[in-house]
Amino acid sequence: MPFIRCKRGEGYVDVVVLVLAAMLCVALAVKVFPVFVAKHQLDTYATELAREAEISGRVGSETSQRAAELQAQTGLHPTVSWNRTGQIQIDEEVTVTLQTTVNIGLFGSFGSFPIELTARATGKSEVYVRLVSGQSA
Template identity: 80%
Template sequence: MPSILRGKRGEGYVDVVVLVLTAMLCIALAVRVFPVFVAKHQLDSFAAELVREAEISGRVGPETSQRTVELQAQTGLYPTISWSRNGQIQINEQVSVTLQTTVNIGLFGNFGSFPIELTAKATGKSEVFWK
């Protein structure tokens, strides 16, 4: 009987089970965290495209509002948008936009769930001369 208890024939199975369980937990964590990085990249692109629209049109107004609606439909993000200035922007004057949104990381359902505040900023200069 003591020789049976000292045998190590099944030891490999326990190691494999622990390794598989650990790998699955790491993959589950990555699947829940990776969308936050995607959302941050989309938010940065959103801000850059909004500023570019303001640069081309030379103002913060209907053009930027329309572009906001288009970008919201494309990305699925609905950030809070704040501009450094409104209305017409003279050539070479600077304009910047700040976007803020909250993304929720829910680890394993509602357990370990917490919000993360994402912020994106972009700056540009007007390309329009207003008389």
């Protein structure tokens, strides 16, 4: 069995393996990073919707319009659910929950799987709702 006495090319092989490993790590980061961006956008989306409900004192056309604006800005189309609808009396809490699915495609369609993202925001109404006699809050 012959032994290799000259190891001058050994450094080149090490560099190639190191560069290949680094490029695989970069490719993985490029595919996973958008999920973190989408989660941040979803959290901001929920906060903005809760703030709209606080300012308007109701869950209705104002919050639906704001949701449409946020969809256009972020490109996200989450499922929006509120713990209550209609008018919200001052200092009463309202909670919005958003859910969406983001797909991580590591290598095209191979190694691709969906991730469920959820965001929740709570706020208190800042509007005094005057009740007409016979109405209940």
